[in-house]
Amino acid sequence: MSNGARKQEMLPVSGNDEGLYGLTPELIRAVRGTLSNGNETRLRDLVAPLHAADLADLIERLRGEERHHFVAMAGALVGGEVLAFIEDGVREVIVEKLDARDVAEAISDLDTDDAVAVLEDLDPPQQQKILNALPDVSERHGVAESLNYPEDSAGRLMQREFIHLPAFWSVGQTIDFMRESDDLPDDFYEIFVINSRQEPIGTVPLNRLLRTRRPVRLRDIMNEDLHIIPANIDREEVGFLFEQYDLISAPVIGSSGRQIGVITVDDVVDVAREEAEEDMFRLSGVPDADIYRVAFKTAGGRFVWLLVNLATAILASLVIYQFEGTIDQMVALAVLMPIVASMGGNAGTQTLTVAVRAIATKDLTVDTIRQVLGKETIVGLLNGVVFAVLTGSVAATWYGNPLLGFVVGGAMIINMLVAGMFGLIIPVVLWRLRVDPATAAGVLLTTVTDVIGFLAFLGLAGMFLV
Amino acid sequence: MSNGARKQEMLPVSGNDEGLYGLTPELIRAVRGTLSNGNETRLRDLVAPLHAADLADLIERLRGEERHHFVAMAGALVGGEVLAFIEDGVREVIVEKLDARDVAEAISDLDTDDAVAVLEDLDPPQQQKILNALPDVSERHGVAESLNYPEDSAGRLMQREFIHLPAFWSVGQTIDFMRESDDLPDDFYEIFVINSRQEPIGTVPLNRLLRTRRPVRLRDIMNEDLHIIPANIDREEVGFLFEQYDLISAPVIGSSGRQIGVITVDDVVDVAREEAEEDMFRLSGVPDADIYRVAFKTAGGRFVWLLVNLATAILASLVIYQFEGTIDQMVALAVLMPIVASMGGNAGTQTLTVAVRAIATKDLTVDTIRQVLGKETIVGLLNGVVFAVLTGSVAATWYGNPLLGFVVGGAMIINMLVAGMFGLIIPVVLWRLRVDPATAAGVLLTTVTDVIGFLAFLGLAGMFLV
Numbered sequence: 001m002s003n004g005a006r007k008q009e010m011l012p013v014s015g016n017d018e019g020l021y022g023l024t025p026e027l028i029r030a031v032r033g034t035l036s037n038g039n040e041t042r043l044r045d046l047v048a049p050l051h052a053a054d055l056a057d058l059i060e061r062l063r064g065e066e067r068h069h070f071v072a073m074a075g076a077l078v079g080g081e082v083l084a085f086i087e088d089g090v091r092e093v094i095v096e097k098l099d100a101r102d103v104a105e106a107i108s109d110l111d112t113d114d115a116v117a118v119l120e121d122l123d124p125p126q127q128q129k130i131l132n133a134l135p136d137v138s139e140r141h142g143v144a145e146s147l148n149y150p151e152d153s154a155g156r157l158m159q160r161e162f163i164h165l166p167a168f169w170s171v172g173q174t175i176d177f178m179r180e181s182d183d184l185p186d187d188f189y190e191i192f193v194i195n196s197r198q199e200p201i202g203t204v205p206l207n208r209l210l211r212t213r214r215p216v217r218l219r220d221i222m223n224e225d226l227h228i229i230p231a232n233i234d235r236e237e238v239g240f241l242f243e244q245y246d247l248i249s250a251p252v253i254g255s256s257g258r259q260i261g262v263i264t265v266d267d268v269v270d271v272a273r274e275e276a277e278e279d280m281f282r283l284s285g286v287p288d289a290d291i292y293r294v295a296f297k298t299a300g301g302r303f304v305w306l307l308v309n310l311a312t313a314i315l316a317s318l319v320i321y322q323f324e325g326t327i328d329q330m331v332a333l334a335v336l337m338p339i340v341a342s343m344g345g346n347a348g349t350q351t352l353t354v355a356v357r358a359i360a361t362k363d364l365t366v367d368t369i370r371q372v373l374g375k376e377t378i379v380g381l382l383n384g385v386v387f388a389v390l391t392g393s394v395a396a397t398w399y400g401n402p403l404l405g406f407v408v409g410g411a412m413i414i415n416m417l418v419a420g421m422f423g424l425i426i427p428v429v430l431w432r433l434r435v436d437p438a439t440a441a442g443v444l445l446t447t448v449t450d451v452i453g454f455l456a457f458l459g460l461a462g463m464f465l466v
Numbered sequence: 467m468s469n470g471a472r473k474q475e476m477l478p479v480s481g482n483d484e485g486l487y488g489l490t491p492e493l494i495r496a497v498r499g500t501l502s503n504g505n506e507t508r509l510r511d512l513v514a515p516l517h518a519a520d521l522a523d524l525i526e527r528l529r530g531e532e533r534h535h536f537v538a539m540a541g542a543l544v545g546g547e548v549l550a551f552i553e554d555g556v557r558e559v560i561v562e563k564l565d566a567r568d569v570a571e572a573i574s575d576l577d578t579d580d581a582v583a584v585l586e587d588l589d590p591p592q593q594q595k596i597l598n599a600l601p602d603v604s605e606r607h608g609v610a611e612s613l614n615y616p617e618d619s620a621g622r623l624m625q626r627e628f629i630h631l632p633a634f635w636s637v638g639q640t641i642d643f644m645r646e647s648d649d650l651p652d653d654f655y656e657i658f659v660i661n662s663r664q665e666p667i668g669t670v671p672l673n674r675l676l677r678t679r680r681p682v683r684l685r686d687i688m689n690e691d692l693h694i695i696p697a698n699i700d701r702e703e704v705g706f707l708f709e710q711y712d713l714i715s716a717p718v719i720g721s722s723g724r725q726i727g728v729i730t731v732d733d734v735v736d737v738a739r740e741e742a743e744e745d746m747f748r749l750s751g752v753p754d755a756d757i758y759r760v761a762f763k764t765a766g767g768r769f770v771w772l773l774v775n776l777a778t779a780i781l782a783s784l785v786i787y788q789f790e791g792t793i794d795q796m797v798a799l800a801v802l803m804p805i806v807a808s809m810g811g812n813a814g815t816q817t818l819t820v821a822v823r824a825i826a827t828k829d830l831t832v833d834t835i836r837q838v839l840g841k842e843t844i845v846g847l848l849n850g851v852v853f854a855v856l857t858g859s860v861a862a863t864w865y866g867n868p869l870l871g872f873v874v875g876g877a878m879i880i881n882m883l884v885a886g887m888f889g890l891i892i893p894v895v896l897w898r899l900r901v902d903p904a905t906a907a908g909v910l911l912t913t914v915t916d917v918i919g920f921l922a923f924l925g926l927a928g929m930f931l932v
Contacts, residue, residue, distance in 0.1 A: 021707075210675065229486070243739065247732070265732060269738050273741075291830065365491060371529075
């Protein structure tokens, strides 16, 4: 006990002294302690040195009750940055407990992209209340306009704070302008050069600005190889462009072609991870990263996918049902049939996963579909033959019945061939239909492999065995 | 036909005029045409305006034969940057066809991180040959040293080109130094401030340098909230830190504490996506993004996982085998048993996917395991009960046997409860054993849900039905 108390005194509060991640288990435990005994001063001492991102994580990790106490005791420490870092579901709960004016105050220091992130998932009335409370009119307009762009679009991701200058300005003028202006973005890495119609025509990385002598004109040092992002494209596309071209920031244009914002790479790091994760969740039938949701909501979110799966499982059972007579004559078929279905499901999922990601990273294109389909067919056939021999031998030996082995083997080849083909065809068709290739792809595929697996195996058995 | 030829003349070669992605299907087709008719000049005209990343993609998309021709006809256009952008498997093939001295020449313009990326997957003798051909001795040493760090470590990801200055330097001195030095990194966003032991003690973002007057000392404007990265940590950890703290670059230190390099965010965008993708592939049993591998190698790569799956499928069959007598008495059991197993597999995979990602993003920690386990148990129970009622009713109606419905329902509850628990327990145990939580987790889980599903259903049937 006294040991525990001493440990608490030596807490690594900044995170850098002990670990790379500021939010240690010891700190969380200490915070929980202060929340339950109401020691407000100690709580503030513990969390004040935390990075906003770590404080956001801390709030996410607290239980519902604890979060209430936290906001009551240390709500003043929850600034705009912390709000921007908190996960959607948890943020709603926190914002509800804070005064709309305080939230407006907190987010008024943020760049538009972060302000939008805080507001976009709130209920419309609450959103409006906070917007109205924003002290700066032009900021209010900017945030509202960004919120008008569709969810997950570049327009939501961009910040409206950026520096755009005409091409005839000199390096010296530019530097002086930046020294004198106090209305600059918090962080920026490039200056945008625009023409008279305010269209972006080049960028000047800050390091080039620093290395160039004062009289040189921006037009002579600007980078003309621009990657201009229309505000209405999907953020997945934005992530792709940043990754493809190693961008650090990119100009965003409205429908008129005028530059209206900038997207910086730090926002895109999250996008790249989240989009890959989204595919993964969709393939597994999870609606969202639901770790912070309560059990009841989590169960509800996962219910739909399970229901679809039940329907397809019943479909597969109906296939078996057609062969009840066959199974009745040879119960070994019931023992072996799940093997064929399971192998098809696995082989198909392998192809499916590769195809879904290849579509996202543009490695699979309209032009290469036929080529890849040919390959997957061969892969399915190759592994089908190998596993036909393996499984067939096992079955033949097990039941002392070579013919049974041949039936298992034949069904295996058919199912793995079909699995490989449909593992590609399903996501490609969904993609061409403009549906996310990962959605429902898994359940469609297992339906195919279960049905074909049972049908091929029991059908062949009906023909050759009983 | 003439229409096709005209279209070819108006090719969007730079990508910015028509689309956001420079590599259009039309361009690929045109390149293929020049490769087959040997029109070298036209080929160069087509690919010369491409961004290095797009040229790399183009080479990836060509078939084996075409790649040969491409290197023979336009190998001179494959510079260091292009090599750095090409995917591992394809790069090996290309580098093999080029002269070691040409490759050395090409990568000598690159920052160390990109040079390392080009070399790290080559055979050791080939690697050594290229290293030896590097013209600059200090670069040769730097690259070799980076290659000594483990694969996927921060040491491999960092570049050794960075600016580190003492804290007593003024802004003016710093700017003059940068204007006069011609040995600066290609791109940089921050200056690192070091102490007399060359340990990093702060950073100065370039925009702050630009905004500050010349006489001010670096120590007075530097950012002391450093996220220092030890060279031997895993790149997944690096990705986490960049995403968590919205870093743009971070100092990398060796075992002595001295700064030896810098990691920039553009390298991390790939890491974030690749690590999430890696989890996804591992869960599906795909060894790697194998879209560019030939069919034979792809089949081989996926074989191991399928073999493991066969073993576990046979294990599940052995369970059914124990109940052959029961099934023989009531063939309906064979029809219904896959439903119970399939629902457990799906429910478990949902939990598993969330758990694997939550471990990677540090949302699931040692402290919260018990809490999350409690939640997943409740989720499993909730959905278990719902689907027990649904499936039980279907089965009871189908076969006009209420007791059969109860047996299906009971087995469903048991299996979905177990699935939810093991969907969490399996990745957590793997993680605590310091194995990647995604590896083999899927196959372990389906083994559990198949075995428990069949055992519960057939066992209950044996007790109550026959």
